[in-house]
Each structure stands twice: as C-alpha cells, then as structure tokens.
Amino acid sequence: MRKTRAVLLSIILSAVFSYALLYSTLELPIFLNGLLMEATPHYGAGEWKEAEQFVDSVRPLGYLCLGATLTLIILGFALGRYKLSFLGSASLILPTFSYFASAMFFLSGIGFLRIMWLPFIELSPGSSIYEKISTAKSILELGDIAYLPYDALRILLSPADGRSLDETLFKTIVFAASILFFAGCATWFYARFQGKGFADMLVYKYSRHPQYLSFLVWSYGLLVYDKYVFTPPRGGYFAPPPLFWVAAALVLVGIALREERDMLGKHGSEYADYRYRTPFMLPLTRLVGRMLRTPVKLFFKKDYPEKTIEIVVTLTLYGLILLALSALY
Numbered sequence: 001m002r003k004t005r006a007v008l009l010s011i012i013l014s015a016v017f018s019y020a021l022l023y024s025t026l027e028l029p030i031f032l033n034g035l036l037m038e039a040t041p042h043y044g045a046g047e048w049k050e051a052e053q054f055v056d057s058v059r060p061l062g063y064l065c066l067g068a069t070l071t072l073i074i075l076g077f078a079l080g081r082y083k084l085s086f087l088g089s090a091s092l093i094l095p096t097f098s099y100f101a102s103a104m105f106f107l108s109g110i111g112f113l114r115i116m117w118l119p120f121i122e123l124s125p126g127s128s129i130y131e132k133i134s135t136a137k138s139i140l141e142l143g144d145i146a147y148l149p150y151d152a153l154r155i156l157l158s159p160a161d162g163r164s165l166d167e168t169l170f171k172t173i174v175f176a177a178s179i180l181f182f183a184g185c186a187t188w189f190y191a192r193f194q195g196k197g198f199a200d201m202l203v204y205k206y207s208r209h210p211q212y213l214s215f216l217v218w219s220y221g222l223l224v225y226d227k228y229v230f231t232p233p234r235g236g237y238f239a240p241p242p243l244f245w246v247a248a249a250l251v252l253v254g255i256a257l258r259e260e261r262d263m264l265g266k267h268g269s270e271y272a273d274y275r276y277r278t279p280f281m282l283p284l285t286r287l288v289g290r291m292l293r294t295p296v297k298l299f300f301k302k303d304y305p306e307k308t309i310e311i312v313v314t315l316t317l318y319g320l321i322l323l324a325l326s327a328l329y
Contacts, residue, residue, distance in 0.1 A: 003194070005193075006189075006190050006193035006194055007190060009189065009193060010185075010186045010187075010189035010190040010193065011186055013185065013186075013189055014181075014182045014183075014185035014186040014189060015182065017181065017182075017185055018178045018179075018181050018182040018185070021177070021178050021181055021218065022174065022175070022178050025174050025218065025221070025222070026171070026174065029097045029100040029110055030100060032097075032110050033100050033101050033109040033110040034109075036101075036108075036109045036110050036112055037101075037103070037108065037109040040107060040108050040109060040111075040112050041054055041105065041107075041108065042103060042104070042105055042108050043104065043105040043108075044104055044105075048128060048130060051105055051129065051130075052128060052129055054107070055107070055118070055129050058107070058115055058118075059118060059122075061115055062115040062116060062117075062118030062119055063118070063119055065091075065115060065116040066116050066117075066118075066119050068091075069088050069091040069092060069116065070088065071088075072084045072085065072087050072088030072091065073085050073088035073089060073251055076088060076255070077254065077255075077258065077308060077311075077312075078308075080258070080262070082255045082258060082259055085251060085254070085255050086251075086252070086255055088251065089247075089248040089251035089252055089255070090215075090248070091116070092116075092244045092247055092248045092251070093219050093222070093241075093244050093245055093248045094113055094116070095113040095114045095115075095116050095117055095241070095244075096219070096222040096223065096225075096226055096241060096244070096245075097110055097113055097222070098110055098111040098112070098113045098114045098238075099222075099225060099226040099230040099238070099240075100230075102231070106133060106238050111238075114238070117140070117241070117244070120136065120139050120140070120243075121133060121136045121139075123136075123139060124136040124138070124139060133238060133239075136239060137239035139243065140239040140240065140241045140242075140243055140244075141239055141240065141241075141242055141243065141326075142242070142243040142246075142323055142326055143242040143243045143245065143246035143247075143322055143323060143326050144242045144326050144329055145242075145322055145325040145326040145329045146220070146223065146242045146245055146246055146249075146322075147223075147227065147242065147329075148329065150169075150220075150224055150228075153169070154166075166224065166228035166229050167229050169224065170221055170224050170225045170228070170229050173217060173218075173220060173221035173224060174218060174221040176217060177214045177215075177217040177218035177221060178214075178218070180203070180210055180213060180214040180217060181210075181211060181214035181215075181218070183202065183203040183210065184203055184204075184207075184210035184211040184213075184214055185211065186202075187199050187201060187202045187203050187204055187210070188204075188211065191204075197266070197267050197270070197271075198263060198267060198271060198274070200274050200278070204278070205278060206278070206279065206283040207278070207279055207280075207281055207282070207283055208256075208260070208274070208275065208278050208279065208280055208281065209256045209280070209281050212252050212255070212256055212281060213281045213282065215252065216249055216252065216281075219245060219248065219249075220245065223240065223241075223242060223245045226240040226241065227240035242326075246319070246322055247319070250315045250318065250319050251315075253281070253315065253318075254311050254312070254314075254315050256280070256281065257304060257305060257311050257314075258308070258311060260275065260304070261306050290303075295314070295317055295318065295321070296314055299313065299314070299317070300314075
C-alpha cells in the first residue's frame, strides 16, 4: 500500500477508535445511567429489607459475572488467546463506571455494574448488605498505593479548590490517554499496512506497548474520578476500588509479556534488539527499568520472565509487593 494512503487510513481508523474511547468515558456512562435508572430499583434508608431481598435475588448473577471474568483471564493465558485475557482484565474495572450513578442504593442505575464486585463485598463483616458495603473499604482499597502519583501531584499543585482541580485532572488524564491511544493505533496500523513485522517507529520508540499503556492511563483516570470527583448522595457511599485497577494492570502486564515471548519466537534477534533499546511500557530510563526488574532478576536470573509459570509467579510477586506497600501508605 502506498505511504500516503497508509497514513490516511491509519489516521482515520485511529481517530474513530480514539473518539469512541472519549465518548465511552465522558458521555456514554451518563446516557446509560439514565436508561438503567428506569430499569433498576431504588431503595432509600427505610427500605433495607427490600434492598436485601433484591441483592439476594441477583447474588448468583454477581458470582456468574465474576466467574466468567476470571475464566476469560485464565483461558486467555492458557490458550495463548490474549484478547480473552484483555477482555477479562477490562471487565474487572468495568464497574468503575458505576460511580457515575448518584443514588443511595448501590445497584441503582449504572451502579448495577457493581454486581461483579458483590462476592468481594460479601467477604466483609456485617449483618446487612449496607454494613458490608461500609466495611468493604478494607478490601476494595487494597492497592491504594496506586494513588501515590496522583496524590503527589495534588500536593505539588496545592489547590485552593481541590474538587475543581480533580475534575480538570480527570479530564486531562482521559484526554492524554486518548491521544496516546490514537498515536499507538495510528503507528500500529501504518506498520501493518506497510507490511512490517512489528511497529518500532514513532511512539513505539518510547514504549513497546503504547496501546496497553493508554488503557492503563485511561482506567487510572476513572480511578481518580471514583475517589476524588464522585460525590455520593447521603447514605450512598461506596469505597473506591484500587484493588481491581491493580489486578487489571498486572494482568495487562502479563499479556504484554506473553506477547513478547511470541514476538521473540517469530522475529528473533530483530525483536530482541528492539526490546533491549525500548522501554517496556512506561518511558523510563534504563536504570529505573533495571531497578523495577530486580525481583525478576533475583528469582529467575534474567531480565524478563518467559514461561507462563514464570509470568504468573512474577505477577503474584509484584502484586504482593504492591499490597504490602499499600498497607504502609
């Protein structure tokens, strides 16, 4: 395909996907919440019994959704179908959109997406679902070390109006993710149209996985919204969920590592050279990258895990490290 046509098609396709990402973040949740508010029940402070009965009736669906999500993740790794694992990781954080619903009952409107988290809520102590939601904070906020970069930024900016700053930063993060997603998609499409084995130019010079990075940045924006922008109605508090963002991020890293193993098998030294000179996901210096890979080096005596079991052990190890840091944060 001619370069001009390849560039044009790459830009058009990437623009469509990037606009869809923006729309799905800023407009679609509000629209869906309006529709679902008519289809889901609303219970006030004096209707706890009715709320409990409704939760009992949909409890099996919550376990089914969570089971299906975990099955997608596991099957994707086991079969080498990484899109399945990506779909599973995205499903883990899909309920973060539930914070666009301002209602007392936690499953009203788009808040119904929280049904996937119901099994975790029920692990919390309490004699009623409302007590469990209140104490579920100790589970949902595991992994809150993820807020460290944003908290540092807030302290640095020292806003007089914190909420106004948070709203601005939330939109900035989402727009930045969309731009990065556009750049990653356009470069990837162009490389495919030109018959290259893999993309190694433009944004791919600074990150081997810019599209995954854009997904992490985008979902981090939602995490910021859930904690700092969302204002629950009286009696409608629901703890933010950094645990699920950390879990989804680790799964995404695992997918990227599996894909790189396949790329090495397909392109050999050419991809090995590219991997050596280009940061994994974040555009970090080589020194910082080596520091972050220290646990892998200690365990497996190499820079990156290759076998599936090595990847699982690595993700588990880093997950435990993040949980330990969260306990201290």
